[in-house]
Amino acid sequence: MSEITVMTVPLKFVNHSIEDFAVQVTFDPVTGKGNVVYNLSLIKNEDLEFAISTLKDAYKTGVTVSGRVRFIPSGEKISGYAVPKGFTGVCTICSVTFDGLLIRRGIPITPIGGGVVEIEKRTPTRFTHIILYEHTTIDPLQVLISQKTTQITSVMRTGSGSILANIREFHMEAEHQVGVVLDELSSSSFTGILEVGMPNLPLLGVPVSPQFIAIAAVGGTNPMAAIREGGRWVQTQAMKGLIEISQLEDIRDY
Numbered sequence: 352m353s354e355i356t357v358m359t360v361p362l363k364f365v366n367h368s369i370e371d372f373a374v375q376v377t378f379d380p381v382t383g384k385g386n387v388v389y390n391l392s393l394i395k396n397e398d399l400e401f402a403i404s405t406l407k408d409a410y411k412t413g414v415t416v417s418g419r420v421r422f423i424p425s426g427e428k429i430s431g432y433a434v435p436k437g438f439t440g441v442c443t444i445c446s447v448t449f450d451g452l453l454i455r456r457g458i459p460i461t462p463i464g465g466g467v468v469e470i471e472k473r474t475p476t477r478f479t480h481i482i483l484y485e486h487t488t489i490d491p492l493q494v495l496i497s498q499k500t501t502q503i504t505s506v507m508r509t510g511s512g513s514i515l516a517n518i519r520e521f522h523m524e525a526e527h528q529v530g531v532v533l534d535e536l537s538s539s540s541f542t543g544i545l546e547v548g549m550p551n552l553p554l555l556g557v558p559v560s561p562q563f564i565a566i567a568a569v570g571g572t573n574p575m576a577a578i579r580e581g582g583r584w585v586q587t588q589a590m591k592g593l594i595e596i597s598q599l600e601d602i603r604d605y
Contacts, residue, residue: 362488363488364484364485364486364487364488365462365484365485365487365488365489365490365491366461366462366484366485368590369447369450369462369484369590370462372388372445372447372451372590372593373388373447373450373451373454373460374451374454375388375451375593376388376447376448376450376451376452376454376455376593377455378448378451378452378541378596380452380532380535380536380538380539380541381535381539383539383540383596384595384596384597385595385596386593386594386595386596387444387445387448387451387593387594387595387596387599388444388445388447388448388451388590388592388593389442389443389444389445389591389592389593389594389599390442390443390444390445390571390572390575390587390588390589390590390591391429391432391440391441391442391587391588391591391592392440392441392443392572392575392585392586392587392588393434393435393438393439393440393441393585393586393587394438394439394441394578394583394584394585395437395438395439395583395584396425396437396438396439398578398583398584399422399439401578401581401583402439402441402574402578402583403602403605405574405577405578405581406420406441406443406574406602407602407603407605408507408577409503409507409573409574409577410542410574410602410603411507412506412507413473413542413569414503414506414507414514414569414573414574414577415443415542415543415569415571415573415574416443416444416445416446416448416449416541416542416543416568416569416570416571417443417444417540417541417542417543417571417599418540418542418601418602418603419443419444419540419596419599419600419601419602420441420442420443420599420600420601420602421440421441421442421594421598421599421600422439422440422441422442423439423440423441423442424439424440425437425438425439427440429442429592429594430591430592430594432591441575442591442594442599443571443572443574443575444541444543444571444596444599445571445589445590446517446543446568446569446570446571447590448541449536449541449543449544449566449568450462450519452532452536453521453529453532456528456531456532457528458521458525458528458529458532459521459522459525460519460520460521461519461520461521461560461563462484462517462519463481463483463484463517463518463519463520463557463559463565464481464482464483464484464491464517464518464557465481465482465484465490465491465492465495465515465516465517465518465570466478466479466480466481466482466491466495466515466516466517466518467479467480467481467495467500467501467513467514467515467516468513468514468515468516468545468555468567469512469513470506470510470511470512470513470514471510471511472510472511473506473510473511475516475545475546475555475567476555477555477556478516478518478555478556478557479500479513480495480500481518481557482494482495490589490590491517492515492517492570492572492589493572493587493588493589495515496515496572496575496576496579496585496587499579499580500513501513501514501515501573501576501577501580502514502580503515503573503574503576503577503580504577504580504581507577514569514570514573515569515570515572515573515576516545516555516567516568516569516570517567517568517570518554518555518557518565518566518567518568519565519566519568520559520560520563520564520565520566521563521564521566522562522563522564523550523551523562523563523564524562526550526564529547529564529566533547540596540601543568543569543571544566544567544568544569545567545568545569546566546567547564547565547566547567548564548565548566548567549564550562550563550564551563553565554566554567555567571589572587572589575587
């Protein structure tokens with residue numbers, strides 16, 4: 352009997368994927384230049400106008416990471432991927448970009464997880480669902496979009512509902528350095544910070560390690576989830592790759 356050799360590829364959990372992409376981020380919020388991590392979604396060509404309108408509303412109401420976007424027509428390629436006939440690619444900034452900004456400043460971070468945050472009168476109250484990055488090989492927000500657990504359209508219209516978000520933690524000794532990064536982001540095209548916690552205290556119901564502080568950010572796939580809530584077909588791949596931010600345009604210009 353001949354021997355059969357089985358080649359096995361180790362499973363890659365999402366926390367490791369986040370770290371791999373984050374260390375490649377070169378975006379500088381002061382100059383507005385550098386590489387950011389992007390998500391790539393597909394929509395049907397006939398839904399493009401609806402998608403543009405939804406992306407504008409998402410940016411206006413603060414449920415997206417950034418107002419920067421790129422639309423890729425059928426047949427064109429991005430990072431070697433050709434957009435299929437009949438579809439439009441939508442490239443949006445991933446919130447992992449924020450983790451990269453912290454790492455570039457020498458601030459170690461621990462990605463905790465992604466989930467759904469309840470919003471009441473435009474104020475985040477708690478995570479109602481969360482999937483820990485260290486326990487999954489599939490991006491949690493992709494999973495939660497497919498489960499139709501969000502009410503993003505309601506948040507955009509009334510200020511209450513639920514959105515996709517993620518959470519990470521850093522050591523309290525780096526609080527000042529993190530504050531500097533947040534100040535720089537406040538005047539940049541990156542708008543995705545949801546809430547910053549206090550040392551040793553849970554944030555939105557999620558516990559942190561001793562002597563650590565948590566930061567929650569809005570999910571970069573929120574606009575695509577909102578498009579899906581509108582009854583349109585959407586397929587999303589989180590953390591698709593890296594792109595120079597200058598290749599993305601302001602959604603308000605459409």
